[in-house]
Amino acid sequence: MASRSAPPREATPVIVAREVSKTFRVPEERRHTLKERVLHPRRRTRYQTFNALRDVSFAVESGEFFGIAGRNGSGKSTLLKCLAGIYRADGDIWRRGRLSTLIELGVGFNPDMAARDNVVMNGIMLGLSPREARKRYDSVIEFAELHEFKDLKLKNYSSGMHVRLAFSVAIQVDADILMIDEVLAVGDASFQQKCFDVFNDLRDRGKTIVFVTHDMGAMQRFCHRALLLERGDPVYLGEPEEVADRYLELNFGRDPRSMAAGGDDRVGDGQARILDVWLENALGERLANVPQRQRVTLKARVLFMVDVRDPSSSMYVYNEEHRAVIIATTWMDNERTGDFDAGEEVEIAFTFDNILAPGRYAPVLQLAHRGSGLDMIDRFEGSFSFVVTAPMALGGLVDLPVSSAITRVSAPFEQGTRA
Amino acid sequence: MSVQAPAYESLGRPIHGPGALSGDWRRFWHLTFNIAVMQWKIRFYGSALGYLWQLVRPLLLFLVLYVFFTKIAKVGVGEGPSYDYYGTQLLASIVLFTFFSEATMGAVRSVVDNEALVRKIQFPRMAIPVSVVLLSCFNLCLNMIVVTIFALAAGVRPMLTWFELPLIIALLVVLTAGVAMLLSSLFVYLRDIQPIWEVLSNVIFYASPVIIPVTTVEQKLSPTLLHIYMLNPLAVVFQQFRHAFITHATPSVGALLGSRAAIAVPIAIVVAIFALGFWVFNRIAPRVAEDL
Numbered sequence: 161m162a163s164r165s166a167p168p169r170e171a172t173p174v175i176v177a178r179e180v181s182k183t184f185r186v187p188e189e190r191r192h193t194l195k196e197r198v199l200h201p202r203r204r205t206r207y208q209t210f211n212a213l214r215d216v217s218f219a220v221e222s223g224e225f226f227g228i229a230g231r232n233g234s235g236k237s238t239l240l241k242c243l244a245g246i247y248r249a250d251g252d253i254w255r256r257g258r259l260s261t262l263i264e265l266g267v268g269f270n271p272d273m274a275a276r277d278n279v280v281m282n283g284i285m286l287g288l289s290p291r292e293a294r295k296r297y298d299s300v301i302e303f304a305e306l307h308e309f310k311d312l313k314l315k316n317y318s319s320g321m322h323v324r325l326a327f328s329v330a331i332q333v334d335a336d337i338l339m340i341d342e343v344l345a346v347g348d349a350s351f352q353q354k355c356f357d358v359f360n361d362l363r364d365r366g367k368t369i370v371f372v373t374h375d376m377g378a379m380q381r382f383c384h385r386a387l388l389l390e391r392g393d394p395v396y397l398g399e400p401e402e403v404a405d406r407y408l409e410l411n412f413g414r415d416p417r418s419m420a421a422g423g424d425d426r427v428g429d430g431q432a433r434i435l436d437v438w439l440e441n442a443l444g445e446r447l448a449n450v451p452q453r454q455r456v457t458l459k460a461r462v463l464f465m466v467d468v469r470d471p472s473s474s475m476y477v478y479n480e481e482h483r484a485v486i487i488a489t490t491w492m493d494n495e496r497t498g499d500f501d502a503g504e505e506v507e508i509a510f511t512f513d514n515i516l517a518p519g520r521y522a523p524v525l526q527l528a529h530r531g532s533g534l535d536m537i538d539r540f541e542g543s544f545s546f547v548v549t550a551p552m553a554l555g556g557l558v559d560l561p562v563s564s565a566i567t568r569v570s571a572p573f574e575q576g577t578r579a
Numbered sequence: 580m581s582v583q584a585p586a587y588e589s590l591g592r593p594i595h596g597p598g599a600l601s602g603d604w605r606r607f608w609h610l611t612f613n614i615a616v617m618q619w620k621i622r623f624y625g626s627a628l629g630y631l632w633q634l635v636r637p638l639l640l641f642l643v644l645y646v647f648f649t650k651i652a653k654v655g656v657g658e659g660p661s662y663d664y665y666g667t668q669l670l671a672s673i674v675l676f677t678f679f680s681e682a683t684m685g686a687v688r689s690v691v692d693n694e695a696l697v698r699k700i701q702f703p704r705m706a707i708p709v710s711v712v713l714l715s716c717f718n719l720c721l722n723m724i725v726v727t728i729f730a731l732a733a734g735v736r737p738m739l740t741w742f743e744l745p746l747i748i749a750l751l752v753v754l755t756a757g758v759a760m761l762l763s764s765l766f767v768y769l770r771d772i773q774p775i776w777e778v779l780s781n782v783i784f785y786a787s788p789v790i791i792p793v794t795t796v797e798q799k800l801s802p803t804l805l806h807i808y809m810l811n812p813l814a815v816v817f818q819q820f821r822h823a824f825i826t827h828a829t830p831s832v833g834a835l836l837g838s839r840a841a842i843a844v845p846i847a848i849v850v851a852i853f854a855l856g857f858w859v860f861n862r863i864a865p866r867v868a869e870d871l
Contacts, residue, residue, distance in 0.1 A: 193769075284609050
């Protein structure tokens with residue numbers, strides 16, 4: 161994992177939010193025409209209020225890389241728009257320094273104009289003076305690697321080129337605060353890497369960055385601190401690792417508060433309890449970060465409350481997109497797992513070669529009665545996850561050991577036959 | 580690594596969402612000017628005759644009206660000095676009116692049509708309608724050159740009162756900007772504004788001294804009605820422009836209303852319309868991103 165140096169501490173924070181709330185009025189039926197207003201002057205449009213944000217308070221220091229995480233609809237983009245001054249929020253927001261935002265790519269780009277006019281115009285929209293915007297044009301084009309295409313009209317650009325141009329403008333504004341919504345997923349791998357390099361560079365130069373994401377990997381790589389939102393409520397503010405864990409808990413459908421209360425809502429008949437789940441290597445050391453290609457074992461400790469005959473156990477390993485990448489079960493190997501008595505403690509083990517792609521994984525473990533596996537005794541999910549590390553992410557779901565070769569099978573063209 | 584609650588008092592004034600101007604005049608002006616220039620470029624991009632097309636519309640309207648009212652309906656011919664240079668007077672008024680209607684019609688939809696910008700970028704909102712007006716100003720300047728050439732060819736000679744012209748045009752621009760701000764903000768909440776304004780601007784066209792010389796109106800109306808007629812700021816602008824630019828044979832607004840001080844009333848109306856437009860736009864600006 162990339163090293164995250166602590167931000168330089170300064171006396172006054174650059175962004176402060178105090179009890180920021182945002183309520184949207186959603187009209188039940190939008191009344192837009194005069195006729196409707198004339199015919200029903202007394203009938204007011206009824207509004208439903210929708211609390212997108214409730215009492216969010218935090219302070220971001222200068223030079224800090226601040227993440228805002230949350231599921232879809234948790235209010236993270238709304239919070240960013242409030243901080244950027246696009247929405248008026250209830251509560252107070254203070255901000256110091258020049259702001260550049262990247263909320264949606266290519267907003268304000270005119271498809272009929274070439275790169276130059278668009279770059280200058282976008283720079284002015286973001287707060288540069290026309291002279292400053294023109295001065296930065298060359299470096300924007302250079303960073304976006306669009307030199308050969310700079311005279312092309314924007315409508316002839318590919319979406320990847322759009323992304324590069326928009327991102328380049330936003331970072332070349334040289335703002336003190338950069339606010340980025342989840343927009344970088346569009347670019348290809350090499351451009352994403354470049355963006356991340358820029359993030360590192362900006363961070364080292366003491367710029368403040370507010371970064372909205374649900375890519376927990378990126379958040380843990382870059383953010384000093386992060387805020388987790390759930391349905392408009394701030395759930396947790398602090399270490400990105402903790403935010404990532406809690407985010408996964410939210411995603412596996414469990415309320416973090418009931419988790420903390422002890423988890424009485426576990427499924428299953430409770431004839432046994434899964435006490436703990438962990439991952440260990442061949443030496444028996446528990447792991448949180450697992451290098452790729454190592455042989456690892458997912459273990460669970462189970463306490464039987466009553467006598468159980470031939471229970472079965474299944475393991476699901478979910479990736480960040482909530483896809484089960486690995487599913488394994490004991491009854492495939494052996495249906496007769498043995499009879500266990502009340503009070504007995506056992507260990508279940510699933511051993512596999514770790515070919516998972518780099519990223520965070522959340523295992524789910526189930527214990528069921530003999531049979532289809534649906535007659536559940538206990539289920540363990542959410543509170544344990546592990547990270548797979550690898551020198552390079554190629555983008556596949558798993559990294560199977562593959563051997564590759566390019567071999568000659570015919571002679572080259574003769575000199576004369578070449579067209 | 581927790582940050583202690585800061586001393587809120589030491590932070591100065593909190594930001595309070597987007598504003599009409601966001602308190603930064605320079606940024607507002609840069610943005611407005613560059614949007615207008617960009618629109619200007621787009622409008623003429625790829626057309627061979629470019630700006631000439633901008634001229635065709637008022638010229639064609641002028642030609643039709645001129646032929647009709649001088650040869651067929653005979654409104655434009657008559658006794659008296661106010662019929663001097665009828666063609667030039669007609670053209671000048673048409674060009675001024677074209678500016679007003681083009682700018683206000685363009686402004687009505689402007690905020691709604693730029694929804695993507697308004698929702699995604701923080702910038703002084705007022706730049707949107709004002710840039711539409713500015714774009715029409717570019718047109719007006721070029722059209723005025725044509726009008727001047729036309730006038731000189733028709734025999735109009737430069738007069739000292741030409742120095743009044745910037746003031747008259749400024750009054751028209753202020754009025755137009757006020758109406759543009761008002762319409763563009765109302766349109767967000769009431770989509771009927773567009774057809775209403777299309778009809779209304781036609782009414783304004785005939786209620787202003789464009790075709791019918793003001794002296795003819797004066798003969799037909801009682802003094803009270805004439806005063807009401809001259810409450811229309813466009814009537815004041817057009818008539819004073821004719822007086823100052825083309826010929827002193829057609830009366831100045833002051834002469835029509837009986838005293839120079841009476842000009843203060845239409846000027847006050849223009850200022851009031853501008854203030855109203857500004858105020859309304861300012862009120863909707865912080866919320867417009869979420870109400871679109």
